[in-house]
Structure formats: structure tokens, C-alpha cells
Amino acid sequence: MVNLVLLGPPGAGKGTQAERLVRDYGVLHISTGDLLRYAIKAETPLGRKAKAAVDEGRLVPDQVVVALVEERLIDKEPGQGFILDGFPRTVAQAGALEQLLQSMQVPLDHVILFDIPLSLLEERIAKRAEESRAAGAPPRSDDSPEVLKKRVEEFVRATAALSPFYEQNALLRRVDASEDIERVATQIRDFLELKPKPHQRQP
Template identity: 45%
Template sequence: MRLVFLGPPGAGKGTQAKRLVEKYGIPQLSTGDMLRAAVAAGTPIGAKAKAVMEAGGLVSDDIVVGIIVDRIEESDAQRGFILDGFPRTLAQAEALDAALKSKGLKIDLALELKVDHEKLVDRIVNRAQEARDRGEEVRKDDDPEVFKTRLASYVRDTAIVAPHYKKQGLLVEVDGQQPIDAVTDSIENALSSGLTKN
């Protein structure tokens, strides 16, 4: 079961991915974590990434896809994996498809959590206010202005990834505004029907 999780920031992808990890015993792969691990392990692709990062550059899609391909060859990912937060652009989606195809693999399903953007902003504003009311520091991601910038970036770059998977018949849209358990049930239904179809 090789899954891609799509949806705007704050839609609940992390929460739902964690539940799938627990249920199916497959890893949730975060490109940031994999990048740091590859650099720390000194793998050939990690060394390339380190050189780019030390020069202050952005790690190219080729390097990121290379790190994902290395990571999914590890034993815990043999039964599948969840990509959360990647691909972020159409170019990344195409590079990922090509890299997986070269290994005889493909994405089984792309799950998109659909959430009204205004409601998402309200959710973040409330979450930030609740943290302040408890005397806690507001997470940087929960700062409404930072969040609006992330949302705009998502709309500009990542929202076009969903049609890429839709064209392949792999996209399943899930209403992310339902209660958390209802979202989980919808995802389970999508997995059972979507995986048998493909």
C-alpha cells in the first residue's frame, strides 16, 4: 500500500497518517526527516544534499526523489509507505512516478483531504487563541499570518498535484471537515474500494 497524502496545511493529514501507520504498520515518510537522516548517515545522495544545503541552496527534486527511493528500499517500507507533504509540485509528482516505475513500483492511491480554506484559517486562529488562553506559546505554524502564507503557497504549487493523480484514476477525495473519527472511516472506505480497483 503506497499512499500519497494531499491537502492544505492544517487539514489533518498528520493525524490521519499516524492512524494508518498504527493500523497497517507502514512508515509515514517525511521528506525533511529523510533528508536529515540521509545527511547524517552519509549516504551518497545524503552527501549531495549536504553539499547543496551547506552552500545555502535548495535541495533539487532529483535529490529528494533519490532520497525517497533509497528510503523505500528499507525493510520497514517493503509492505508500503505513506508520503505526507510530498510531492509538493507537479514536477515532483512526475519525478516520483518515473523513479518508482524504474523500480517496478507505483503509487496505489492519492488521498486528498478537502477542507474549506476559510474554515481552515478560522481553525488556526482558534487554535492559536486557545494556546494563548492556556498561557502557552503559539506554534509558529499556528500564527495566522504564517499560516495564510503557507496556504497561498499550497494553492499556488501543490493544489495542481491532485489533478495529476486524478488523471491516473488514483485520486480519492475525503471530506476533511468531518469529525476526526469520521475522516478516518472515510479514508478506510476509500482504501478498501480504491485498492481493490487498482
């Protein structure tokens, strides 16, 4: 069993690698974006709280997102590992996740950060949009240089403090996401073979 957090900007390849990890390790892929969309559509109690925030132009409260993640973790198969994708985004969320996992007596093994230059992200997004058009499908709404730049800036601003937070906990692993899919997968497999070191939270 392995429990992971994947961090990285849009287009870095997290989704591709998550699919491989699900296939190879049988872990549960938890996307907070998917959880929110489902809860809002299903009009669950948490979904209604999330929708109220979205309708008012506010960020979905951390406690709502954490509660959604908790529900999904409780529902997973006994002994099954997980991948968290899109969460946490801030140190406050990371602290809430730490408390949640401690209360569930579930360890977090690795936090994998996908390092990649902006110029390569732009190339990948442009290629993805071109492939969509060639297949007769409209490009994704976020497959544009302007939207990509904004999303990357948001990622950097929101998650910049997460790296030192997880480095302090001896959990952060960096992969060179500019490599091809197979080499990135190899880097991740190498990390998964490491036994996580015991760590002590610093005051």
C-alpha cells in the same frame, strides 16, 4: 499492503490520519521534511547537497528529494506499505516518483487529497496555538494567520496541477477534511477498500 500519497494544506489533518494509518495498517510514514532534516543533520552526501541549496536560498533539487525517498523505500520492511507526506509537490516530482516506483515495481494505490476551507484551517491553527499556550508551551512558529495564509497559498500554487495529474491516472481520492477526525478516518478506510483501477497514461 497499501501505498499512499497524502496531499493537503497545513492544518488539514494529514499528520493525524497518517498516525492512524501507521497504527491500523502497519505502513511506513515517510515525511520528506523529516528526511531532509535528518540528512542535513547527519551530513550525508545527499544531506550536504540539500544544505548547499538551503544555504543559498534555493529549493532543494528534485533529484535530491527523490533520492532520499528512494533510500527510505529501499530500507522499509519487505511487503510493508508506505505513506508519502509532503511529496510530491509538483508535477515534475510526481513524474519522478512515478518512474521511481515503476523501476522498483511498486504500485501507488491511492492519492488522498484533504479538501478543507481556509476559514476552518485558520480556526484549527488558532485553537492549536491556544492549546499550546494553555499547556505552558510556546506556539509553533507557523501557528499564525499570516504564516498559515502564505503556506496555503504556496500549497495551492505548487500543487494545483497535481490533482488533474492524478485524476488522469484514476488515483485521486478526495476527503472532506472539514469533518471530525473519526469521519475523515472512515472516508479514508472506504477508499482503502477500493481496488485501484488499471490506468493508462494519456499522452
